[in-house]
Amino acid sequence: NAGVTQTPKFQVLKTGQSMTLQCAQDMNHNSMYWYRQDPGMGLRLIYYSASEGTTDKGEVPNGYNVSRLNKREFSLRLESAAPSQTSVYFCASSEIFYWNPDTQYFGPGTRLTVL
Amino acid sequence: KQEVTQIPAALSVPEGENLVLNCSFTDSAIYNLQWFRQDPGKGLTSLLLIQSSQREQTSGRLNASLDKSSGRSTLYIAASQPGDSATYLCAVIPQGGSEKLVFGKGTKLTVNP
Numbered sequence: 001n002a003g004v005t006q007t008p009k010f011q012v013l014k015t016g017q018s019m020t021l022q023c024a025q026d027m028n029h030n031s032m033y034w035y036r037q038d039p040g041m042g043l044r045l046i047y048y049s050a051s052e053g054t055t056d057k058g059e060v061p062n063g064y065n066v067s068r069l070n071k072r073e074f075s076l077r078l079e080s081a082a083p084s085q086t087s088v089y090f091c092a093s094s095e096i097f098y099w100n101p102d103t104q105y106f107g108p109g110t111r112l113t114v115l
Numbered sequence: 116k117q118e119v120t121q122i123p124a125a126l127s128v129p130e131g132e133n134l135v136l137n138c139s140f141t142d143s144a145i146y147n148l149q150w151f152r153q154d155p156g157k158g159l160t161s162l163l164l165i166q167s168s169q170r171e172q173t174s175g176r177l178n179a180s181l182d183k184s185s186g187r188s189t190l191y192i193a194a195s196q197p198g199d200s201a202t203y204l205c206a207v208i209p210q211g212g213s214e215k216l217v218f219g220k221g222t223k224l225t226v227n228p
Contacts, residue, residue: 004158033215042220043159043204058215090158092216103149104216106159 002026004107006091012113013081021076021110023091031094032074033104034058034066036087043090049074081114088112117142117209121219128195129227136190136222138205143183146208149216150179150190153202162203163190167210195226 007022025032034046035058045058049068063085065077074093078085088111094104118141128134138148147166151159163172163179165188171180178191192199202223206216 035216040220043206043216043218045215048215092159103161103164105161106151108158 004091004093004105006089006107006110008110009108010111012115013078014115015082017081018077018079019081020078021089021091021112022073023075023107024073025091025093025105026072027093027095027105028071029093029095029105030071031096032068033092033094034064034074034076035090035092036060037090037109038087046076046089081112083114086112086114117145117207117217119205119207119217119219121203121205121222123222124220125223125225127225127227130195130197132195132226133191133193134195134224136192136203136205136224138188138190138219140186140188140207140217142209143186144210145183146210148179148181148188148205148207150177150188151204151206153204153221155201159204192224195224197226197228200224200226 004025030051033048035043037043044060047066049055052071055066067075088109090109091107092104095102120139122137149164150162153159165172165181176193181188202221204221206218
């Protein structure tokens with residue numbers, strides 16, 4: 001039981017390049033999330049997916065796209081990377097029990113630098 | 116818009132001391148409040164989750180309380196150890212939307228041997 005896994009762990013891009021961050025969970029959770037963490041800003045939600053086939057914007061969605069490939073996988077794509085997207089990206093998943101959201105489980109993060 | 120504040124931003128204590136971390140939120144309409152721990156260069160680990168109908172949760176040396184009406188939560192750590200050194204994050208899930216966490220900026224705790 002690996003929990004939430006993310007690839008890659010580290011990535012350096014040049015401005016304008018594209019890349020996809022991968023996330024997978026093996027806990028059979030319906031909900032998945034992408035956050036970014038920046039110094040002094042805390043964690044902010046980029047996109048989330050309440051169930052397979054649905055995605056919604058979070059607080060800071062500009063410059064990103066997501067795909068909920070199946071129940072296990074939720075990917076985040078940067079189409080044209082910008083230095084402002086230098087950050088640490090975390091994927092998380094959770095479930096709802098009796099209409100109450102449960103704990104979110106986080107992956108180890110992807111450290112992205114855009115030059 | 117829900118905002119979460121954590122005070123202090125950093126705290127340094129000697130080993131063995133009991134300590135309290137504070138979290139406040141602006142809107143009392145929440146599903147739950149969660150406390151996380153983050154070690155340098157690592158992801159987040161869930162410590163405690165308090166449902167909106169609960170007053171406190173305990174796990175080992177940790178005790179978290181919730182006063183929803185005043186918009187406050189505290190995380191109490193008993194008999195602190197150097198291994199407790201980490202950043203502690205508080206987050207709430209507001210009602211009326213999806214299960215999105217709104218985070219505070221964290222308290223960086225250092226426990227000195």
